[in-house]
Amino acid sequence: MTSTPSAPFGLTYSAAQDTVRVELSGDLDHLHADLLLAAVDEVLTVHAGLGHLRLDCAGLSAVDSSGLAALLMVRRRTGGAGADLHLDARTVQLDRLLEVTGTLEYLTAPAARPQARRRAGRGPARGGPADENQSAAPPSGVAEPHV
Amino acid sequence: MLVADADAVVVHVNEAAGLVFPDARPGAALAGAVPGWLVSAHARCTVPVPAQRPPAGARTVQGRVGDRSYEAHPTPHDDGTVAWWLVDDTDHRLAREALWTERKRTEFLVRSSNLLLSSLNLDRCMDVTAQMAADHLADAALVIAPAQGLLLPVVSCVRGGSPSVSRVAVDPGEVPGLAEALQGFPPVPSRWLDPSAAPAWLVPEGLVALGSIVITPLPGHGVPAGALVLLRNGGAEAFTEGEEVFARLFAARAGAAMSAARLYAEQASITDTLMRELLPPSLHQVCGVEYAGGYRPSKDHERVGGDFYDVHPATGEGAPSLVVLGDVCGKGLEAAVMTGKIRNTLHALLPMADDHHRMLSLLNTSLLNTENARFATMVLASAARDGNAVRLRLTSAGHPAPLILRSDGRVEEARTKGTLVGALPEITTQTARVTLAPGDTCVLYTDGISEARGGPMGGAMFGEERLRRALSQCAAMPAEAVVEHVQMLTSQWVGAGRHDDMAVVVIAAPRTNHLSAVDGHTRGRFTA
Amino acid sequence: MSPYDTTAPAPSPASPGTAAPPATAGELRARVWESVMALDESAAIGAVVRALEEGMGAEDLLLDVIASVQRRVGREWAADRITVAQEHAATAINDRAVTALTLHPSAQTAPTRGRVAVACVEGEWHALPARLLAEVLRLRGWRVDYLGAQVSAPHLVAHLHRTGPDLVALSGSLATRLPAAHAAITACQAVGTPVLVGGAAFGPGSRYARLLGADGWAPDARAAADALARGPLPRVRPGHHAIDDLPHLRDQEYTLVARSRPQLVGSVFGQLADACPAMRTYSEVQREHTAEDLSHIVEFLAAALYTGDEDLFCGFLEWTAGVLDARGVPSASLRPALELLGRELQDFPRATAILRAGAARLTRTPLSPAGTAE
Known part of the structure; x- marks a missing residue:
């Protein structure tokens, strides 16, 4: 039977002014997550005072939970260095993953600006009664957004 | 060498043969002078045969003489006598026997x-x-x-x-x-x-x-x-x-x-003993609500994987039971340790199960650490029987939303979403309230199910759409049949290929059989 | 159609105060069938439990009522008279009825005999026959470990090492799982435990049970229990090599076909779509069904290569033709698929011979009337 082997993961950099662009390709999975983190650490060391780290995700074929954990660590590091993280050209699957896990807003929120931090911590902006998953019976409940 | 004639009378004995058979002298009867095995061999040798070829009995024979053993080779002569050439094979025989025993x-x-x-x-x-x-x-x-x-x-x-x-x-x-x-x-x-x-x-x-x-x-x-x-x-x-x-x-x-x-x-x-702690429990009916669960671990890290589920039964009649189904990031022992920590923490937080957000926030804080962003996604489901219906509160923490299967085959997604736990400083959640009518079921699953790869041509994702389609075929099935159906389809989908942990839990409002009579076997129900 | 028909007269309902005569197995079957089709679990369970209390033997209830109803579920599905969902629901209710019976105080037996492990072949999801056997053996005084559906060979062996049973009873209904069954049989024998097999996969008769070197075979649960009651199966000899059973596997055709199944299906599917304009109008679900059907064909071909028995493949085709016919799908659509598959596998002499035999059988045999396939 065919199993799907991990596609080779690749990184290419380009730097301009206060921005470093990293193109990602292949599978960002438990076999390759550490590579990304090491690369980002190096970028942040070499380019002290970096303003923006742009990860170009167009070439990513699959991101698993370890890959997402690596992205979350990248966000911590860029946040700590005062740089903004951008996830550019996200694939449909990546968007779906970030959407389901509720991490999109956190990952792409600008770094180190107090009001932005607060925004990252806010719940989804859905107010009012949400639809009930109920068929025939009269709706009685509401969704409960939390902060 | 010893020569005897056709009447079994010794004709000649040489010196060596004389030492072996002291009674064998010319003129003596063979029978009294040599052992029986040689007497009968001689008799076979001297049977008259019409043809000119040597008698059929003229073969080498073996036998014991005292504590030694000999081979006797016959040479028949035209005058009817037979010369017997005797060879001591005692050592040879012993060696052969030893070899045989050894073998x-x-x-x-x-x-x-x-x-x-x-x-x-x-x-x-x-x-x-x-x-x-x-x-x-x-x-x-x-x-x-x-x-x-x-x-x-x-x-x-x-x-x-x-x-x-x-x-x-x-x-x-x-x-x-x-x-x-x-x-x-x-x-x-x-x-x-x-x-x-x-x-x-x-x-x-x-x-x-x-x-x-x-x-x-x-x-x-x-x-x-x-x-x-x-x-x-x-x-x-x-x-x-x-x-x-x-x-x-x-x-x-x-x-x-x-x-x-x-x-x-x-x-x-x-x-x-360890497994009993780590493996999911077998589920059944608790406080008027049916539960069934199935778990198929990935073969890459047999048995202790990153998926888990638990049912914490209600403490009193009408109070909700809490179901947790989750997926821990990563594999192997580290994932198992985190799974254990989550299950223990949630168990300790049971008294505040009426507030999913608070429970998840506290869990989030307890899991945060600086070294890594290892996280977990999960769904909390509080289920309580209310008349014939079951009332559910469902909260996803970064996990695929539960699917609601109505008894007529419609499949809906519960409107809950939230952030994963263990990696972000704060989390957000949105809880959905759902009512299950009798025969309705709520399906919690991990992405090992929806993202299983395989299919008839290989490499295709099972996907949520196919899962919904499969579920719509399961309308009105008992909870464990739904679990088994989903497990069967996904297992067949992946075939012999690799797969992640696959966990599924079904919460069902038991069917009521309005048309059953008291004695339980009314006729005509089927055609009604 | 059968003695279990729902149209068979049912006894008049019991009136309060007067005890109705105990139901016969036939009456009970009709009643349980009705309840199961109505998804009326409590009625189905109530009927069998009452019969138990009225004195019918638990073993007879399990085998002559529940197992019989379950067989009918399979027949009705093949004839397209019930849906897959009904089939699953009926199975689940039957399973619960088994539980209710075996938990009943009058169906308890203290273990007086040895220990038996009952398991389904890996990939086998039809667990009810194995479950019924487990319960019958328990009723007859065996100590039974019921391992359930789809047990992998490593799990089975780990269980044997830990519990050291006298025997493994292995159940399988799908011929495509015979290679997995062979692996399990060999593994059990290698740790010195004899294996009794049963289920539709191993027949007709005991054909594949013998081929795969099982130590025993039984046509049904009752026969299996009787066989075990007669005495222990002979302990198997060590140093036996599974490959000796199936020398034809040396040509690797099985391995290559089984391994490249997705690619074969993909390729044949593409060519079929080119050759058959009607397929272009298929919905996504219909296309998927077609791909699944092709996948089944290749699986059965692989099983025929494994067993070296083209009858296995031909039998499958006949059965499929019957099932398709019952659903109004022309079974003639199978032939182009066989032809394309034959072209893909032209370098495999055994595979092409099997495919040719299958095509010939489809041409020769009039379709079996739907519903008689079992």
Whole structure:
């Protein structure tokens, strides 16, 4: 039977002014997550005072939970260095993953600006009664957004 | 050389033959002078035959003379006499016999090794040891394992019989040499036992009269494996030194196999205890709500994986039970440790289960650490029976939203979403309230199900759409049938390919059978 | 159609105060069938439990009522008279009825005999026959470990090492799982435990049970229990090599076909779509069904290569033709698929011979009337 082997993961950099662009390709999975983190650490060391780290995700074929954990660590590091993280050209699957896990807003929120931090911590902006998953019976409940 | 004529009368004897057969002199009858085997060989040789070829009986024969053995080669002559050329083959024969014995023994050792090594079950190893020993080394054999409490496990077997197992409450010290052999260390030699000193339990039924007993330790790998007792009938020959050495070789193999089996059993029981903690519970009906769960671990890290589920039953009638289904990032032992931590923490937080957000926030804080962003996603479901319906509160923490399967086959997604736990400083959640009418079910699953890869042409994702389609076929099925159907479809989808952990939990409002009469078998319901 | 028909007269309902005569197995079957089709679990369970209390033997209830109803579920599905969902629901209710029976105080037996492990072949999801056997053996005084559906060979062997049963009873209904069954049989024998097999996969008769070197075979649960009651199966000899059973596997055709199944299906599917304009109008679900059907064909071909028995493949085709016919799908659509598959596998002499035999059988045999396939 065919199993799907991990596609080779690749990184290419380009730097301009206060921005470093990293193109990602292949599978960002438990076999390759550490590579990304090491690369980002190096970028942040070499380019002290970096303003923006742009990860170009167009070439990513699959991101698993370890890959997402690596992205979350990248966000911590860029946040700590005062740089903004951008996830550019996200694939449909990546968007779906970030959407389901509720991490999109956190990952792409600008770094180190107090009001932005607060925004990252806010719940989804859905107010009012949400639809009930109920068929025939009269709706009685509401969704409960939390902060 | 000895020559005799057709009437079996000795004609000539040379000096060497004279030394072997002192009574054989010319003129003497062959019958009185040489052993029977040679007399009859001569008779066969001298049968008159019409044809000119040598008689059919003119073949080399073998036989004993005293404690030596000889080959006798015949040369028939035209005058009807036969010259017998005698060759002493005693040494040759002994060597051949030794070789044959050696071959038999090697064969036996190889066979016992095969039998013993194929099982890691201690009882089976003891059975095999007793039976092999009884059939090949003695008239009966006992295998005695080190005491379990006050009882000594004993397997006994008589030749040609089948092993019988017993536990005897005796002091091994009563049998000289047995206690030492059972200790395993220091090594002790085999020991002869006076048959009259043997206690009754040591002698299996079926032995005629006890002749000799030898006790041989079964050496383990640093752990005591037990003792082998070999018994022979009174009439049989006693054990030779060679046989005793051979018995020790066999005992070494049996002991090694038994100690390996013992270690395996200990290991397996430790693993079992751990697994009971880590593996999902089997589910059933709790407080009027049906639950069923299925879990198929990834083969990459057999059994302890990153998916988990638990049902915490309600504390009182009408109060909600809490179901948790989750998926921990990563694989192997680290994931298992985090799974354990999450399950324990949630258990401790049960008193605040009426507030999913608070529960998840506290869990999030307890999992946060600086070294990594290892996280978990999960769904909390609080379920309480309300009349015939079941009221649910569902909260996803970064997890695929539960699917609601209505009894008419419609499939809806519960409107809940939230952030994963363990990686972000704060989390957000949105809880959905859902009412299950009788026959409705709520399906919680991990992405191992929706992202299973395979299909008839390989490489395709099972996907949420296919899952919804599959569920719509499951309308009105009992909870465990829904679980099994989903498991079956996804397992068939991945075939022999690799897959992640796959967990699914179904919460169902039991069907009510309005049309059933009290006696439970009203006719015509089917056609109604 | 059968003695279990729902149209069979049912006894008049019991009136309060007067005890109705105990139901016969036939009446009970009709009643349980009705309840199961109505998804009326409590009625189904109530009927069997009452029969038990009225004195019918638990073993007879399990085998002559529940197992019989379950067989009928399979027949009705094949004839397209019930849906997959109904089939699953009926199975689940039957399973619960088994539980209810075996938990009943009058169906308890203390273990007096040896220990038996009952398991389904890996990939086998039809667990009810194995479950019924487990319960029958328990009723007859065996100590039974029921391991359930789809047990992998490593799990089975780990269980044997730990519990050392006298015997493994292995159940399988799908011929495509025969290679997995062979692996399990070999693994059990290698640790010195004899294996009794049963289920539709191993037949007709005991054909594949013998081929795969099982130590025993039984046509049904009752026969299996009787066989075990007669005495222990002989312990198997060590040093036996599974490959000796199936020397034809040396040509690797099985391995290559089984391994490349997705690619074969993909390739044949593409060509079929080119050759058959009607397929272009298929919906996504229909296309998927077609791909699944092709996948089944290749699986059965692989099983025929494994067993070296083209009858296995031909039998499958006949059965499929019957099932398709019952659903109004022309079974003639099978032939182009066989032809394309034959072209893909032209370098495999055994595979092409099997495919040719299958195509010939489809041409020769009039379709079996739907519903008689079992």
